[in-house]
Amino acid sequence: MSTPRADLAAAGAHFAALGLSPGSSGNLSVRDGEHILITPTGADLARIDPGALSVLDPDGQYVDGPRPSKEFPLHTAFYRRNPEAGAVVHLHSRHATAVSCLPPWSPRSAVPPLTPYFVMRVGQTPLLPYAPPGDAAQAEHLAGLGFPLRAALLQNHGPVVAGTDMGAAVESAVELEEVSALLLALGDRPARLLSPEESALLAAKYASPWGAGSGTGARA
Template sequence: MNDIRSELAAAGTHLASLGLSPGSSGNLSVREGALVHITPTGADLSDLTPAELSVLDLTGKHVDGPKPSKEFPLHTAFYRREPGARAVVHLHSRHATAVSCLPAWSERSAIPPLTPYFVMRVGQTPLLPYAAPGDIGQAAQMEALTFPFRAALLQNHGPVVAGHSVTAAVDAAVELEEVAALLLALGDRTPRLLSPEEIAPLARKYASPWTDSR
């Protein structure tokens, strides 16, 4: 368990070093059985220690440690809807947050299939309607969506990403930030998107969720 907590603290340091977690923004968690270890409220991801993590159960009940991040409903909702999820990353990274302020590309993905790596590592990424940070209703709405995904954009807020490991969740969050930057760089130009025939083998090979029919 200490190794898992240490891995989460190291992930926080890494994300902060990339500039994806300014100030005390962002929160991370890792699931261990029926328990969730999550960063505490107001935590600076660049200065986390394993002993400082809060512990919740899957319903969000505080079990041990300091007061958890107010965003904990998003984390526990992801674990409940995705049994294979073992880590969740929520950031206020600049480019992904900027894209969250724009209209969604489609109902199931805020971002179009611009690159194979977005399809492979992230997959379709729905835009959830705006709610105040920590809103339980928004987490419930995310949990209730009937199509598969492992990342979402919170409108005017930022990304939340799940993965089968801490490394997978971090890598997906970084990839999401990169494709968001690419989308913004394209501006008003009409890009070539991956076709359904190009997406399908990638989604199958990497078990990535992409069911958008647009």
């Protein structure tokens, strides 16, 4: 039977197998009733012990287990801004991190609508200004953004993605990495993007966050 602890450990092993969590980078969390389970500081996602996770309350206060990842404010920010979020993934995956080092496509999305699956599974992905890892002010910035989102890029750092459950968060994180790889492969060549109308239809059909202001980027 699936449990939040088992789902988190399985997600970590999956990311490691895909090569999306080099070394001891990245951290994962999942809701478990009234608590949040998060990977401990320095955890290797390939070898997560489901029984040795950090336990926090919804405000990020320590409850039990080993010391949590220093990135826990990012996780709790997503849970605060979206009560439907059931899991959060933060990676240092190569392509999404590279895109986080580039100018954003628009104020609401660092990544343009290159593919329907990016719009469907991820949606607008803002670039948050650089801050040191674990910075509480950056997490508050994320929590206070006034438009819907399920993913963001941390400048010069990497992606953070939320989902209704761990499976959804994993799917969105993998899709964000893939569209980032496509964006880098295209380089400066002119690319055909989905039109605002095409993006809006997909967003409406799949309840994905892609709002007004997502389609006016300088890199379009």
